[in-house]
Amino acid sequence: MPVTHRQTPPGIARPRGKAPIALIAILAVVAIAVVLFFVLRGGGGGAAAKLASAHIPAEAEFVGGVDVQGVLGSEMLKSMMADKGVSLETVTAELAKHGIKLEDIKTVAFGATLGSGDVPRQFVAVGQGTFDGSALKAAIEGAKLAEAAATEGMAMPLTFDQIEVIDPQTVVMGTADFVKKSLGIASGAEQSIDTRPELKDLRAAIDQGASLWMAGPVPEGVGALGALGMMGGGGLGKPTHFAISANVGADIKVRVAIHFASGDAGAVASKVGQLLSFASAMAKGPEADVLSSLDISGSGQVLTASVTLSKAFIAEAAKKGGGGFGLPF
Secondary structure, three states: OOEEEOOOOOOOOOOOOOOOOHHHHHHOOOOHHHHHHHHHHOOOOHHHHHHHHHHOEOOOOEEEEEEHHHHHOOHHHHHHHHHOOOOHHHHHHHHHOOOOOHHHEEEEEEEEEEOHHHOEEEEEEEEEEOOOHHHHHHHHHHHHHHHHHHOOOOOOOOOOOEEEEEEOOEEEEEOHHHHHHHHHHOOOOOOEHHHOHHHHHHHHHOOOOOOEEEEEEOOOOOHHHHHHHHHHOOOOOOEEEEEEEEEEOOOEEEEEEEEEOOOOHHHHHHHHHHHHHHHHHHOOHHHHHHHHHOEEEEEOOEEEEEEEEOHHHHHHHHHOOOHHHOOOO
16 A cells, blocks of 8 residues: 655654755655746646647657646746746747747647757657647748748757648647657557556656646656665665656646655655654745645655645745755755
8 A cells, every 4th residue: 555644743753953854855856856947948737648648659758748828827937937037928929920829829748858968859749729730830830940040050959850730729840750650649550658658657646637747767867866765764776767747826736756666665655754744843934835735655666745836945946056955956
């Protein structure tokens, strides 16, 4: 049975002094960094999960989706963009100049494999909405030409080779090979991302109906999460794959599932739950609110955590580079 732990159990003494923050190990990079990346640069929804199943090829290492209007309408995104001196209205107006209307794009699903420098080597994105597919294709191709002219033909990190209309309200774009594979899923010539067993259970453990979600191999540099095994006595090996979902509103409700190469995630969850109670006693400010919302469980080799991240917590973590909260990045 899964082992679940929340904050301080009744009757447990709370020690003084600096307590270990279990949250940091659980959410390091895999949660906060990924959430920040998605919120600020793009990135879910129940419709996106269906879109991914239908159009993202099995060769993709990473898969994810975005409820575009849900994210764009969130106060969190608008506030964070404002903090960076960026106006959503300005971005919307600039895209409109090229005939791309953000309000017409409802859902996006994407898949990718990474090359050097964490830049996508192959990628595909599928958009669905109330737009006219042919008109959107022409607008995106026009915007691409304008970008090429503005950059004097300089290669861009996320440039795409091909865009195709699947039906009047669905378009697919990306590198040519992935677009071809995406189009071949409907006929049975290609397999979809749903056939990747290492991602199936992890995707089921998060909320694919959230504003945004993603699943894939654990990024390099997150191997320190394996130290949770020593912390909890569960002998967790190297983290191999993760999935994360985030509901973006006035705050960000995050759910993370991490698969480890070996060990007993339930035993680790039990130990970390005890450490969490100590950490909660000493935490103050935004960190205290985050710790009080943290829910940790484990089953087999999968460790799951859910937490609510306030705007204040994210802003402080980003500003201090994690230093103020002990974040290892």
